[in-house]
Amino acid sequence: MIEHLLTPFHYEYMVKAILVSGFIGGVCALLSCFVTLKGWSLMGDALSHAVVPGVSISYLLGLPFALGAFVSGMLAALAMGFIKSRTRIREDATIGIVFTTFFAAGVLLISLYPSNISLKTIVFGNILGIANADIVQTLIISGITLVVLALKWKDLLLFAFDPNQARAIGLNTTLLHLTLLTLLAATAVAALQAVGACLVVAMLVTPGATAYLLTDRFGRMMVIASVMGVLTSVTGAYGSYFLNGSTGGCIVVLQAGIFLLALAFAPKHGIVASRIRARSSAAARSGPDAATTLVTEATR
Amino acid sequence: MSDLNLTVRGVTVAYANGHVALRDASFKLNPGTICALVGVNGSGKSTLFKAIMGFVRPMRGTVRIGGEPVRAAHKRNWVAYVPQSEDVDWAFPVSVWDVVLMGRYGYMNLLRMPRRHDKEIASRSLDRVQMLDFKDRQIGELSGGQKKRVFLARALAQKGRLMLLDEPFTGVDVKTEAAIIDLLRELRDEGHIVLVSTHDLGSVPEFCDECVIINRTVLAAGPTATTFTEANLTQAFGGALRNVRFDHTDTPGARANEFHVLTDDEGALVFDQDGRPARVHGRQPSDEGPR
Numbered sequence: 001m002i003e004h005l006l007t008p009f010h011y012e013y014m015v016k017a018i019l020v021s022g023f024i025g026g027v028c029a030l031l032s033c034f035v036t037l038k039g040w041s042l043m044g045d046a047l048s049h050a051v052v053p054g055v056s057i058s059y060l061l062g063l064p065f066a067l068g069a070f071v072s073g074m075l076a077a078l079a080m081g082f083i084k085s086r087t088r089i090r091e092d093a094t095i096g097i098v099f100t101t102f103f104a105a106g107v108l109l110i111s112l113y114p115s116n117i118s119l120k121t122i123v124f125g126n127i128l129g130i131a132n133a134d135i136v137q138t139l140i141i142s143g144i145t146l147v148v149l150a151l152k153w154k155d156l157l158l159f160a161f162d163p164n165q166a167r168a169i170g171l172n173t174t175l176l177h178l179t180l181l182t183l184l185a186a187t188a189v190a191a192l193q194a195v196g197a198c199l200v201v202a203m204l205v206t207p208g209a210t211a212y213l214l215t216d217r218f219g220r221m222m223v224i225a226s227v228m229g230v231l232t233s234v235t236g237a238y239g240s241y242f243l244n245g246s247t248g249g250c251i252v253v254l255q256a257g258i259f260l261l262a263l264a265f266a267p268k269h270g271i272v273a274s275r276i277r278a279r280s281s282a283a284a285r286s287g288p289d290a291a292t293t294l295v296t297e298a299t300r
Numbered sequence: 301m302s303d304l305n306l307t308v309r310g311v312t313v314a315y316a317n318g319h320v321a322l323r324d325a326s327f328k329l330n331p332g333t334i335c336a337l338v339g340v341n342g343s344g345k346s347t348l349f350k351a352i353m354g355f356v357r358p359m360r361g362t363v364r365i366g367g368e369p370v371r372a373a374h375k376r377n378w379v380a381y382v383p384q385s386e387d388v389d390w391a392f393p394v395s396v397w398d399v400v401l402m403g404r405y406g407y408m409n410l411l412r413m414p415r416r417h418d419k420e421i422a423s424r425s426l427d428r429v430q431m432l433d434f435k436d437r438q439i440g441e442l443s444g445g446q447k448k449r450v451f452l453a454r455a456l457a458q459k460g461r462l463m464l465l466d467e468p469f470t471g472v473d474v475k476t477e478a479a480i481i482d483l484l485r486e487l488r489d490e491g492h493i494v495l496v497s498t499h500d501l502g503s504v505p506e507f508c509d510e511c512v513i514i515n516r517t518v519l520a521a522g523p524t525a526t527t528f529t530e531a532n533l534t535q536a537f538g539g540a541l542r543n544v545r546f547d548h549t550d551t552p553g554a555r556a557n558e559f560h561v562l563t564d565d566e567g568a569l570v571f572d573q574d575g576r577p578a579r580v581h582g583r584q585p586s587d588e589g590p591r
Contacts, residue, residue: 037389037392037393085316086316151410151411154405154411154412155405155412157394158402158405160392161389161392161394161402162383162388162402164353164355164381164383164387165381165383165402165403165454167353167354167355167374168353168374168379168380168381168460168464169374169377169403169405169406169458170371170374170375170376170377170406171405212393215393216393216395216438216440217393217394217395217398217438218392218393218394218398220393221393
């Protein structure tokens with residue numbers, strides 16, 4: 001039995017997949033705390049799709065995939081910023097237009113100029129077949145993100161919470177905005193290998209959103225999210241061996257499962273807890289002045 | 301140290317869409333002043349605030365704080381800011397203590413690690429607004445007045461010498477309002493400049509030494525006694541103010557008992573002796589309500 005459970009570790013590609021997924025999962029989860037609080041989830045989705053043309057061009061030209069992906073992600077972000085500031089079109093429409101345009105351009109490029117990368121790999125990821133060079137790129141990107149977050153998380157937190165105050169104490173908010181955007185694009189690129197363009201946004205949102213349901217302190221939120229990110233990614237990659245299914249699918253389904261548990265049973269912000277709270281406060285009110293309560297309710 | 305003043309000279313702000321929100325605004329404030337910034341919604345109040353905060357760059361004109369440009373003044377932590385309650389995400393996972401420490405960020409190292417000195421100042425600031433007991437609460441778990449006081453404590457912790465308060469009295473009970481006013485007076489006596497954006501007209505003469513009345517430009521600026529007059533306010537607010545006159549008479553010499561109530565967004569409810577809502581004489585057509 002134990003022998004059976006340990007089989008994935010006999011294969012080098014499985015060990016690599018498990019370790020790389022875990023690392024990416026942790027970094028994405030850390031960043032997801034900022035993404036959810038800043039309200040940038042849609043932006044994360046957009047960036048992760050917008051990197052696709054960059055990836056295909058990189059492979060065509062033989063450049064590192066991360067470079068092309070990053071450039072095309074940033075171009076998309078710039079395009080969104082430009083349209084938003086110069087026109088009356090609302091942000092969600094802007095994001096919708098820009099990211100589908102980029103994604104479509106990528107799909108078109110890949111179909112017109114077939115190279116050794118398939119559309120399926122970009123869209124759904126292929127952590128089991130990841131090349132060593134790609135692992136290095138992924139680790140460098142995640143590593144830099146981790147260092148920047150470790151050094152600047154307090155500034156980024158203030159920027160997310162109260163940009164006016166950040167400005168008032170002399171922080172460069174434009175730089176902080178760009179930093180967060182860059183980190184988002186960079187981790188989207190890194191996570192591309194693990195779960196693919198379609199599911200990247202789950203890694204960049206779900207852990208943060210889950211942790212937000214479970215705590216009222218940002219420090220704890222980062223801990224909960226990153227533990228969840230690492231564990232689900234490692235377990236997902238490991239489990240995909242036995243299921244013989246998609247690694248990205250396993251990871252994201254696991255994260256969604258934990259999110260649902262938190263949604264239902266979180267001690268304070270969960271649905272069950274709110275229900276109980278509402279019921280007990282209603283019970284407290286229906287004491288001596290139940291009649292008055294009823295009257296006020298009725299007149300409302 | 302103490303002779304920090306605020307000079308706004310000829311400031312014109314236009315937004316990207318071409319809308320000119322503020323034209324040629326000028327006024328000057330000296331240390332030890334509480335000044336009210338008064339005007340209707342859309343009069344350029346918040347634009348002027350943003351110009352002083354450095355959020356919008358004036359097309360023409362300058363803002364100088366203690367003789368320095370806005371950015372330099374911010375770097376020196378001279379400008380402390382108390383946001384409007386609607387501008388704060390109260391569900392954000394930070395505690396009262398976290399928020400007050402944010403006021404000290406400008407003094408901390410690049411990793412923003414608080415030293416003992418920072419923590420002492422933060423707890424003293426919280427104590428000064430009687431919120432020390434609540435320091436571990438998440439900010440959403442506070443009443444309206446308590447929320448306001450937390451952000452006041454943050455401004456205190458920052459030791460800014462120009463305090464900008466955006467609508468400090470909305471959603472605040474009368475007791476907290478009095479406490480805030482007391483605190484602002486203390487700050488004035490310590491030599492700070494306190495600039496309060498407000499549409500709570502009634503409180504202005506009570507605690508503001510000076511006022512700046514704006515409507516797309518500075519209509520009047522100066523000591524409250526000579527500037528905060530019915531004529532200036534009527535000019536600034538136009539039809540947006542309700543003008544309620546009591547004991548009004550046209551007989552010259554018989555106006556000893558007459559007084560006027562000016563009130564903006566919310567209409568004043570006036571009762572007669574029997575507790576019935578009074579129909580006030582002298583209503584003007586525009587009194588039917590701006591909204």
